[in-house]
Amino acid sequence: MSMNFDLSEEHRIFWDAMASFVDKEIAPLVDEAEAKEEFPVPLFKRLGELGYLCCRYPEEYGGAGADKISECLYMEELNRICAGIASCLLAHATLSTSPIYDFGTEAQKEEYLVPAVQGDKIGAFALTEPNAGSDAASITAKAIREGDEYIINGTKTFITNGSICDYALVAAYTDPTQRAKGISLFIVDRDNPGFHVTRKLEKAGLRSADTAELAFEDCRVPAAKLLGGEEGGFVQVVKTLVGGRISYGGRCAGMARGVFDITKRYVEDRTQFGRPLIKFQVNQFKIAEWAMYIDIMHTITWKAAWMYDLGRDCTREASMVKLFCSETAQDIINQAIQLFGGYGFMMEYPIQRFWRDSRVLTITEGVPEIHRGIIYRSLDGG
Ligand SMILES: Cc1cc2nc3c(=O)[nH]c(=O)nc-3n(C[C@H](O)[C@H](O)[C@H](O)COP(=O)(O)OP(=O)(O)OC[C@H]3O[C@@H](n4cnc5c(N)ncnc54)[C@H](O)[C@@H]3O)c2cc1C
Incomplete structure (x- = not known):
């Protein structure tokens, strides 16, 4: 009987490549990004081209077909250099894309996951609200169905990539009578009418990360934007x-x-x-x-x-x-x-x-x- 704790040869090669990439291409960006409190947005495209950005997704969606361990190694190297820059990339590679990969329809994967993996679309994940943080089931955002559309109303805060995103996964109640289970996720385009970035937030740390407050005001989205096409997405x-x-x-x-x-x-x-x-x-x-x-x-x-x-x-x-x-x-x-x-x-x-x-x-x-x-x-x- 044996048990293997070794990283594979592929993990080691990937890890070394990430380490030299962050030293060469990310370290020189840190001081300016921190001083200006601005994430260096072209990094998304650059990492996408190299296949690092969302390395865990399969090649059919443009990813490197790597695994979760590789994603952790990628995160480790980014954070070794700058946790602020890493925040935006972490939110993109995990929270803003994995729900689409795990639960999205093929059309949603085509429209959002593939460009997100390539760095052509930046994602955000909007769950937290001013009065609902740890107690996420207490969110009050609502999505009311009207014909082939949902009308979303609500306020989200502390959203990573909030002001630089192209789309946000927004959590809202489709059935408020069912605590937690009545929550659904919607993919909402940044240029959808009713999607407002109300404030970019100034922070004590992670200053190179983008963090914003969002408001959804009678934001009408097609029913096809409901993640996976089914309500009840807790x-x-x-x-x-x-x-x-x-x-x-x-x-x-x-x-x-x-x-x-x-x-x-x-x-x-x-x-x-x-x-x-x-x-x-x-x-x-x-x-x-x-x-x-x-x-x-x-x-x-x-x-x-x-x-x-x-x-x-x-x-x-x-x-x-x-x-x-x-x-x-x-x-x-x-x-x-x-x-x-x-x-x-x-x-x-x-x-x-x-x-x-x-x-x-x-x-x-x-x-x-x-x-x-x-x-x-x-x-x-x-
Ligand atoms: C920089 C930054 C980026 C973020 N990015 C995102 C994002 O991209 N998307 C998103 O949706 N959210 C995001 N968040 C929100 C984050 O997930 C919340 O801040 C977090 O869930 C905590 O919620 P809260 O801040 O409302 O604190 P609260 O829930 O109010 O908790 C405050 C404190 O109360 C105490 N407390 C809470 N619960 C309990 C309990 N059960 N038992 C005992 N004590 C308790 C603890 O001391 C806790 O630290 C971000 C936050 C920050 C600061």
Whole structure:
């Protein structure tokens, strides 16, 4: 009997290619994107041409036919360099395309998934509302059927890619008498009358990510825009969130690795009390622990991704990945700032960007209480 924990040769080649791509083509964009608070939009097309953008989808839809582990490696490399830029690409490659891939009709895949994979259309996923975040079933957006159309009304907030998207997957109640189960997803074109970007949001971190508030006012969409052609899409929302949480493991590991690299170099260089900080055993122990935690993040993320690809129920594992990796990455980054001392607090050192960006890791894609609840309920007697 044997059990194999190795990445495949293809994974390794893909990972190396992604690492050199982000170092060469994304790292030089970061300072300007952060300063202007603007996502470098041409990146979508560039990544689409290379087949990286939505690498997980099959070749028939223009993807690279890779797997969920590859998507996690892609996320890891992006986040190692810049979590803000990675946010928009993550929302596109997971939340805004996977529901179409998993549940869309062939016509919807042709019209939205194929151009999204190529970087010709940018997607957003609009679930959260001003009064419904963790409690997603409390959304009040409604889609009322009238003949061959639905009329959507509602407000969405904190939407990644909100102001740069070409389409948004919008969650709205088609049957408000059925809590959660009465929610459906619609693909709404950005230029559809009644789709308004009301505000681009200014953030404490992820400044190069696009985040906006949207309003849908008597927004009439053809019935053909109902995802999968069937009402009652909460299962679509749940599956989408599970997939996103696994990719988040790659996001957290990437941020932790980025911080690991720059902090290790810093403590090897910085001298106090006549010796480099790394010569104090307590600091060696910190670096050793971080290496161990990054290894654990990899292991649980890749295991959940493997289960996802096999089509197994991995709701619990996805929550474990999201919970463990987000809290662990935050701890590592917090300790790293301490090792930088006053320099860690100065804007001229990139470590502060990781610190600001990492604060959101335990807010987006489910707050820790939500994941602890999911894990508890998955246990016998839970
Ligand atoms: C940068 C950014 C990008 C985002 N992108 C998107 C996007 O693309 N699409 C989208 O739909 N949404 C997006 N969101 C929204 C995100 O998913 C929500 O912020 C998240 O679900 C939490 O909801 P909330 O902010 O309303 O916080 P709340 O739900 O109000 O939670 C606030 C706090 O209350 C406590 N709490 C909540 N629930 C419980 C509980 N069950 N038990 C105990 N305590 C609890 C926790 O301390 C929690 O941190 C984004 C958010 C941010 C900040």
